Amino acid sequence: MKPEENTPEENKPGEIVSLLLKKGLLTEQNAAYAMRVKSKLSSDKTLIDTLKDLKYINGDQIKEVLRTNHLSLRIGDLLVELGYMSRAKLLTALNIQETQQGKRLGKVIVENQFMTESAFMDALSVQLGFPFIDLSIEDVSPKVIENIPIKWCMANNFLPIKQVKGKTLIAFADPFSKTDIQGAKKLFGNNMIIGIAAPNMIEKKLERLCSGNLRPKTIVDENTAIGIVETILGNAIDQGASDIHIEPFEERLQVRYRIDGILVPFKMFPINAATMVAARIKILCKANIAERRRHQDGRMTYEHKGNSLDLRVSIFITVFGEKIVLRILNRINQILELDHMGMQPKMLARFRKDVLNAPSGVMIITGPTGSGKTTTLYSCVSEIASPQISIITAEDPVEYVVEGISQCSIDPKINLTFEETLRHIVRQDPDVIVIGEIRDNYSANVAVHAALTGHKVMTSFHTEDSISGLIRLMNMDIEAFLISSTVVCILAQRLLRKVCPHCPEVYTPSSSDLKLLGYGPDDMKKYTLLKGRGCPVCNHTGYKGRVAVYELLVFNEFIKEAILECRSSYELRKIGLETAGLVTLMEDAVSKVSQGITTLEETFRCIPQLLPPRPIHEINRLLGVS
Ligand SMILES: [Zn+2]
Numbered sequence: 065m066k067p068e069e070n071t072p073e074e075n076k077p078g079e080i081v082s083l084l085l086k087k088g089l090l091t092e093q094n095a096a097y098a099m100r101v102k103s104k105l106s107s108d109k110t111l112i113d114t115l116k117d118l119k120y121i122n123g124d125q126i127k128e129v130l131r132t133n134h135l136s137l138r139i140g141d142l143l144v145e146l147g148y149m150s151r152a153k154l155l156t157a158l159n160i161q162e163t164q165q166g167k168r169l170g171k172v173i174v175e176n177q178f179m180t181e182s183a184f185m186d187a188l189s190v191q192l193g194f195p196f197i198d199l200s201i202e203d204v205s206p207k208v209i210e211n212i213p214i215k216w217c218m219a220n221n222f223l224p225i226k227q228v229k230g231k232t233l234i235a236f237a238d239p240f241s242k243t244d245i246q247g248a249k250k251l252f253g254n255n256m257i258i259g260i261a262a263p264n265m266i267e268k269k270l271e272r273l274c275s276g277n278l279r280p281k282t283i284v285d286e287n288t289a290i291g292i293v294e295t296i297l298g299n300a301i302d303q304g305a306s307d308i309h310i311e312p313f314e315e316r317l318q319v320r321y322r323i324d325g326i327l328v329p330f331k332m333f334p335i336n337a338a339t340m341v342a343a344r345i346k347i348l349c350k351a352n353i354a355e356r357r358r359h360q361d362g363r364m365t366y367e368h369k370g371n372s373l374d375l376r377v378s379i380f381i382t383v384f385g386e387k388i389v390l391r392i393l394n395r396i397n398q399i400l401e402l403d404h405m406g407m408q409p410k411m412l413a414r415f416r417k418d419v420l421n422a423p424s425g426v427m428i429i430t431g432p433t434g435s436g437k438t439t440t441l442y443s444c445v446s447e448i449a450s451p452q453i454s455i456i457t458a459e460d461p462v463e464y465v466v467e468g469i470s471q472c473s474i475d476p477k478i479n480l481t482f483e484e485t486l487r488h489i490v491r492q493d494p495d496v497i498v499i500g501e502i503r504d505n506y507s508a509n510v511a512v513h514a515a516l517t518g519h520k521v522m523t524s525f526h527t528e529d530s531i532s533g534l535i536r537l538m539n540m541d542i543e544a545f546l547i548s549s550t551v552v553c554i555l556a557q558r559l560l561r562k563v564c565p566h567c568p569e570v571y572t573p574s575s576s577d578l579k580l581l582g583y584g585p586d587d588m589k590k591y592t593l594l595k596g597r598g599c600p601v602c603n604h605t606g607y608k609g610r611v612a613v614y615e616l617l618v619f620n621e622f623i624k625e626a627i628l629e630c631r632s633s634y635e636l637r638k639i640g641l642e643t644a645g646l647v648t649l650m651e652d653a654v655s656k657v658s659q660g661i662t663t664l665e666e667t668f669r670c671i672p673q674l675l676p677p678r679p680i681h682e683i684n685r686l687l688g689v690s
Pocket of ligand 1: 564
C-alpha cells in the first residue's frame with residue numbers, strides 16, 4: 065500500500081504520535097525534529113514513517129501502543145496518520161457519514177472506495193495488530209455461541225468465534241466502535257480477544273445463526289471453502305469411502321474417494337479453491353495454517369448426520385501445492401458380526417470353537433494394509449465382549465469404538481508409546497488384551513508372555529499369508545517353544561470386491577484363466593460364475609462392496625512339532641494342508657467365485673498364488689459349502 069499525500073496543515077503530531085509521547089516512547093525533541101525533517105521533504109512521507117526512518121521508533125512499538133490503547137483512538141485519524149488515506153479524503157468520508165446516520169466510518173470508506181475492503185482490513189489487522197478472521201474458512205464454534213443472544217450480537221456487530229487459551233475470540237466489524245466493544249463486554253467481560261472480520265461476512269453468519277436454530281448450520285455452498293469441504297466429506301461418508309484424496313494439479317483440484325479399495329473420481333474444483341480448502345482442513349485438523357511448504361499431519365472429529373467420525377489427515381507438498389489425504393477411521397456401522405464377514409460355514413465353526421472359545425493364547429490376524437484385518441479383529445472383540453470379562457486394547461489409533469471395552473490410542477507425540485502402554489496394560493487385570501499390531505520384537509514378546517500367564521491375546525501382523533506370518537514370528541527372537549505353546553492360530557485374509565447385485569451377468573471363464581488355476585476346461589462347468597456388467601449403482605465398475613477371504617491355520621500337534629523342529633515354510637504349508645484342514649486364500653477365493661460372489665479377475669488381482677488350488681468340490685467340502 066502506498067501512502068497517500070498529506071496536506072501541509074497536518075504538520076502537527078497526530079494521535080499515535082501523541083500517544084507515543086504520552087507513553088514515553090518518544091521524546092518531545094525527537095518529535096519536533098522529525099516534524100522539521102518532514103516539512104523539508106518533498107516526498108509524501110507521513111510523520112510516522114519519518115520517525116521510523118530516523119529510528120526514533122519502530123513498527124513493533126507502534127503496534128504495541130495501538131494494541132493496548134486502541135479504544136481511545138479514532139480510526140479515521142489512524143488511517144491518515146499511518147498514510148493509508150489523505151486527510152482530505154477522510155474529511156469527505158466524515159461528511160458522507162454525517163448524511164448517512166448511524167453508518168460506521170469503515171463502511172463509508174469502503175463503500176465510497178476511499179480504500180478497498182481488503183486494504184482496510186489489512187490496515188486494521190496488520191498495522192493495528194487485531195487478528196484478522198477470515199470467515200470464509202473459519203467456522204463458529206457451537207459451544208461459544210450456545211447461550212449467546214444472537215440478536216444482541218447483531219445489534220453490536222460482533223460474532224464470537226471460538227475459545228483461544230481461555231478467552232473468547234470475537235470478530236468485530238469495527239474494532240474501534242466503543243459501543244460495539246461495550247456490547248460484547250456485557251457478555252464476555254474482559255475475557256475476550258478483539259479480532260476483525262469483513263463486516264458483510266459477520267452479518268451473513270449472524271443472519272444464518274438467527275434464521276435457523278441457535279446452533280450454526282453449515283450451509284453447503286460451493287462458493288465457500290467451508291461449503292466445498294462439507295460437500296467433499298459428507299459425500300465421502302455417504303458413499304462409504306475409506307479415504308479421500310484432494311489433489312492439486314495445474315488447472316484443477318481433483319477429489320477422489322477410495323471405495324472398496326479402488327479410487328473413484330468424485331469431482332473437480334477450480335484450482336483457485338485449493339488454498340482455501342487446504343486452509344479450512346488445516347483449521348479442522350489443527351495443523352499449522354501458515355505453513356504451506358512442509359508436509360504436515362493432523363486429526364479431526366467430524367459430525368455427520370448425528371454421527372461423530374474420526375479422520376486422520378495427511379498434508380503432502382507437491383509441485384502444484386498441498387495434496388491432502390483424509391482417512392476415515394470409524395466408519396458408521398462398520399463393525400460386522402462375524403457371521404456376515406464371509407467366513408465359510410466349517411471354517412467359522414472351527415474358528416469359534418478352537419480360537420474364540422479358547423480361554424487363553426495368542427490369535428493373530430495377518431494380511432497387508434487394507435486387507436480388513438482391523439475389521440475382523442473388532443468383530444472378534446465384539447463377539448467375545450461380555451460383562452463377565454475385561455477387555456483392554458492398545459491401538460494405533462483406535463479405529464472403531466466398541467462399547468464396554470477399554471481402548472487406548474497410542475500417541476507417540478505425547479510419548480504415549482506402544483511400549484509404555486503395553487507395560488501398563490498387564491497391570492490392569494485384563495482377561496483379553498488386544499494389541500493393534502505386532503510390529504517389533506518387543507510387542508511380540510509382550511503378546512507371547514501375556515498368553516503364557518493365562519491371558520487371551522488378539523493381535524494383527526503384516527504378512528502375506530498364514531505360513532509366512534508363522535515364519536516371521538519364528539524369526540523374531542522368540543523361543544520356538546514359546547510360540548508353539550502360546551499361539552492358537554494365524555488367520556490370513558484379503559478383501560475381494562463383490563459382484564454388483566444390480567448388474568450381474570453369467571460368464572464362462574477363459575481357458576487361460578483356468579490354466580492359471582491348473583484347472584481343465586470342464587472343472588468349472590457346473591458352477592454359475594457371475595460378473596457385473598457395470599451400472600450407475602456401482603460407478604460402472606461391476607463391483608459393489610467387499611467380501612473377505614480367509615486362510616485359517618489352527619496350531620495342532622503336528623504344526624507345533626514342526627515349529628519346534630524349525631521346518632521350512634514349504635514343509636509347514638504341506639503339514640497345514642494335510643493335517644490341520646488348512647484351506648488357502650486362493651482356495652477360499654475360488655470357492656467364492658464358484659458361488660458367484662466374486663470373480664476370477666478379482667482373485668488374480670488380490671491373492672498371491674503359491675500353490676495351485678485343489679478341485680472346487682474338494683475345497684467346498686472342506687469349507688462346508690453345499
Ligand atoms: Zn452395477
